[in-house]
Amino acid sequence: MATYHKFLGVEGLGKTFFTEKESKIVLEGVTFELPFRDSLALVGPSGCGKTTLILAIAGLLKSTEGSIFFEDKTVTGPNRKIALVLQEYGLFPWKTVAANITLGAKLQRINVSDKKIDAIKKELDIEGLDHLYPTQLSGGQRQRVALARALLLNPLLLLLDEPFAAIDTVTREKLQNELLAAFIQRQFSFIVVTHSIEEAVFLGQRIIVLSNGRPSVKAIIDNPNMGHMDYRNQPAFFELTTELRKILEETP
Amino acid sequence: MRGRQAITYAVTIVLIYAFWYLLSLIMGSNILPDPFHVFLRGFKEIATSSFWLHVQASILRIFAGLFFAFILAVPAGLVLGSNQKLDRLFSPLIYLGYPIPKIVLMPIVFVLFGIGDIGKIVLLTMIIFFQLLITTRDSARKISTEIIYSLKSLGATRLDFYIHVVWPVSLPGIFTSLRIGTGTAVAVLFFIESIATNRGLGFYIIDSWGRADYATMFVGIIALSLIGIVLYEIFDLLERKFCKWKNQ
Secondary structure (H helix, E strand, O other), rough: HHHHHOOOOEEEEEEEEEEEOOOOEEEEEEEEEEEOEEEEEEEEEOOOOHHHHHHHHHOOOOOOEEEEOOOOOEEOOOOEEEEEEOOOOOOOOOOOHHHHHHHHHHHHOOOOOOHHHHHHHHOOOOOOOOOOHHOOHHHHHHHHHHHHHHHOOOOOOOEEEEEOOOOOOHHHHHHHHHHHHHHHHHOOOEEOOOOOOOHHHHOEEEEEEEEEOOOOOEEEEEEOOOOOHHHHHHHHHHHHHHHHHHHOOOOO | HHHHHHHHHHHHHHHHHHHHHHHHHHHHOOOOOOOHHHHHHHHHOOOHHHHHHHHHHHHHHHHHHHHHHHHHHHHHHHHHHHHHHHHHHHHHHHHOOOOHHHHHHHHHHHHHHHOOOOHHHHHHHHHHHHHHHHHHHHHHOOOOHHHHHHHHHOOOOOOHHHHHHHHHHHHHHHHHHHHHHHHHHHHHHHHHHHHOOOHHHHHHHHHHOOOOOOOHHHHHHHHHHHHHHHHHHHHHHHHHOHHHHHOO
C-alpha cells in the first residue's frame, strides 16, 4: 500500500466568485487533512460552499486562495484517481445503464473485464438493468449506477455531493449501508456532502461543519465509532447527532 | 406506434381524395381534374424517362442542399453552443444573417455561382444552413453544468465532450430542424426550379401549368410532396433510431 505524507490536504482554501457587479466569498480559510482510507462528512447550511469545496478537490473548480494536495501533489485539474458522484447522479440520459457504468473506463482506456463489471452490478443490486436508460430507473437505482461507475475505476478518493438527497428514507439507509460496505471492503477514502445529520454521523469518520461565516470551518468533529452497520442503534450515534444538531443550529 | 401512423396516413389520403373529388365536381374537371384522372396520368408519366429525369434533378438538388447545410451548420452549431466566447463573437453575425430572407439573394447567388445546379444548391444550402445552425447551437447550449463536471471527472478530453455529450444532447434538435428544413427546402426548390431551368419538378409543374395540362401539373405537385414526405419520414426514422432515450 502506498504511503503519503499527505493523501489529501486542503490548506487555507478560499473561493470567491466574481460577477460583473460584485464578488461573493463562498469559502475562506478551509484547512483539513484526510488520511488514506478515512471518510469525511461535510455538513452546513445552504450556500456555505460544500459543493464548491468538493468541486475544487475534484480539480473542476479553481480556488482563489490556498492549495489542495492529493498524494502529495498540488491539484491542478481532474485526477483519474478521484471519482465524483453528484447530487443529480451525473448520469448521461442518452446512454444505457451498461454504457453509463463503463463510460469512465472507456474514456480512460482501461480494460475492465465483464466479470468485474458483473461483480460490481451484483454488489450494488443493479443486475438486469443494462439496456434501460436512466429515466427508466428509480432514484435509488440511478444512484447505484452512478456509484458503480465510480467504483469501477478503483478510485482512491470518492467524492459524493449529496448523493442520497432525492431518495426515500428506507432506500437512503440501504444505500448508506452499501457505501459503508464498499468502503470497508475496498481501499479508498471518501468525502460525502450532506444535509442530513444522521447521514453525516453514520458515514463520516470526521465531520466538518461549514458555515456562511468567516472562516468557513465552524467545527471539526471526530467520530471514532463510525464504521459499523448497527451504529445507528448505538447511544454514541444519538449523542453525536444531538451534538451536531446543536452546532448546526448555532451555525450561520 | 408505426401502425397508428400508417393508419393516420391512410385516413388522411382518403380524406384528401374525397375532398379533392368533391371540389373537382364543384369547380369542373377543366380547372381541377378529378383525382382518378390525375392518378391515371401519373401512371403514364412514371413510365416515361423524362419524368424521372425531373425527379432525379429535384432529388439531387434537395439532397445536396441538405447535405451541405448539415456538414456546415451542425459542427458550427455544436462548437458555438458549447463555447460561450465563440458564441458571443459570432452571435451578432447570426442575428443579422438569420432574419434576411435568403431567397431575395437569389439574383446575387445566380450571378456568383451561375444559374445551373451549383447556384440552386448554394441557395438551398444558405436557406437551410441558418435554421440548422441556430437549432443545433441552442440544443448544445442546454448542457447542464452537472453533466460537464461528471464527464470531466471521468477523465474526458475536449473531443470526448463533443462525442459523448454535445452531439447526443443536440441530436434531437438537429432532427427537428432537419424535418422543418425539409418543408422549407421543398418550397424553395419549387421556386428556384421554376426559373432558368428545364429540369426538376418545379419546372415540370410550371411547364404543365403553362400548357394548361392540369392533370400533369398535379402529378408534379404530388411527386414534389412525396419527396418532402419521404425526407420527413427518413429523419423521423433516424431520430427514433439514434435518440431512443428520448422516447423512453
